[in-house]
Each structure stands twice: as structure tokens, then as C-alpha cells.
Amino acid sequence: MAKLLISFILLSILFGCNKDENFQQESLNLINNSSFEVNGQSSFLGWTGSNYSFVNDVPSNGGQWALQIEPEWAPSKGYSETFITGFSGNNTFKLSCNTKTINWEGQIILSLKSLNGSTTELTNVTFNNQIWATKELITTVSLQQSDKLIVRLSAGSTEVVNGKVLFDNIKLQKQ
Numbered sequence: 166m167a168k169l170l171i172s173f174i175l176l177s178i179l180f181g182c183n184k185d186e187n188f189q190q191e192s193l194n195l196i197n198n199s200s201f202e203v204n205g206q207s208s209f210l211g212w213t214g215s216n217y218s219f220v221n222d223v224p225s226n227g228g229q230w231a232l233q234i235e236p237e238w239a240p241s242k243g244y245s246e247t248f249i250t251g252f253s254g255n256n257t258f259k260l261s262c263n264t265k266t267i268n269w270e271g272q273i274i275l276s277l278k279s280l281n282g283s284t285t286e287l288t289n290v291t292f293n294n295q296i297w298a299t300k301e302l303i304t305t306v307s308l309q310q311s312d313k314l315i316v317r318l319s320a321g322s323t324e325v326v327n328g329k330v331l332f333d334n335i336k337l338q339k340q
């Protein structure tokens with residue numbers, strides 16, 4: 166009886182760990198520095214961009230800092246972006262992001278940059294919510310090992326008025 170109980174416990178642990186590992190792989194966030202803060206301090210680590218700053222206006226689960234982007238004078242655009250590499254074959258990705266606008270319109274764009282330097286927009290969403298809201302994008306794309314998936318957060322450009330776009334809690338998952 167004791168051997169049967171020990172075998173049952175060992176099998177439960179073995180299958181339980183395997184199930185947890187699969188869950189962790191599916192729920193893994195591919196975005197490094199997804200909340201724009203490290204140890205309670207604002208951080209732009211892992212991102213590139215222009216015309217950005219950090220603000221304490223955050224969603225309820227947003228920590229202490231959110232990224233704020235302002236439009237640039239046309240033809241330039243205020244933006245932040247990060248790159249994801251290392252995937253090949255057919256992949257489905259889901260991106261979610263907390264967003265908020267202040268007298269402006271924002272955009273989230275998922276693009277593919279090939280080894281030859283060409284960039285193809287895969288999907289995007291435009292928004293103008295004046296309270297924090299979650300926006301989601303889903304795309305299926307065939308990738309080569311050398312391709313880069315680009316996540317771009319944008320406030321666009323302007324010639325007359327100026328506003329602000331806030332972003333927090335960016336999550337990109339392979340489905």
C-alpha cells in the first residue's frame with residue numbers, strides 16, 4: 166500500500182510539473198520591461214524611441230510608472246518600440262496593453278522586419294480612450310529565424326495641436 170501511495174505521489178508531481186511548465190510557456194510575456202519600471206524606478210531598458218517621458222498616472226495594476234509619448238512635429242512621429250527575435254515557422258501572437266489618451270489619439274502597431282531590412286505592418290489598433298483601457302491585437306505570421314517582430318507604441322505626428330498617449334503593462338504572448 167505504501168509503495169502504491171508513493172508511486173501515486175511521484176506520478177502526480179511529475180505530471181503536475183509538466184502541466185505547469187506548459188502553462189508557463191504559454192503565458193510567458195515576451196516583452197522585457199513591460200511596465201517601464203525596475204525596482205520602483207522608471208526605466209526605458211529594452212525600448213527605443215523618441216519624445217517619451219514617465220508619469221505616475223497608471224492603471225490600477227500598473228505599479229508606479231507609465232510611459233507617456235507625445236506626438237512629434239510632422240513628418241516625425243513620437244514612438245517607442247521593442248523587438249522580439251528567435252521565432253520561426255507559423256506563429257500566433259497576442260499583444261495586450263493598457264492605454265490612455267489625453268486630448269489625442271494613440272496607436273499600437275505589430276510589424277515584421279525581415280533580414281533584408283523590409284518592414285511589413287501585420288496589424289494595428291488606433292484608440293482615443295480618456296480613461297485607462299486594455300487594447301488587444303492578435304496576429305498570425307510566418308517567421309524566419311532572422312526576422313524581428315516589432316511592437317511599436319505611437320503618438321503619431323502633429324502640425325497644430327499637441328496631446329499625450331500613455332502606455333503600461335504591455336504583454337506579448339505566443340499562442
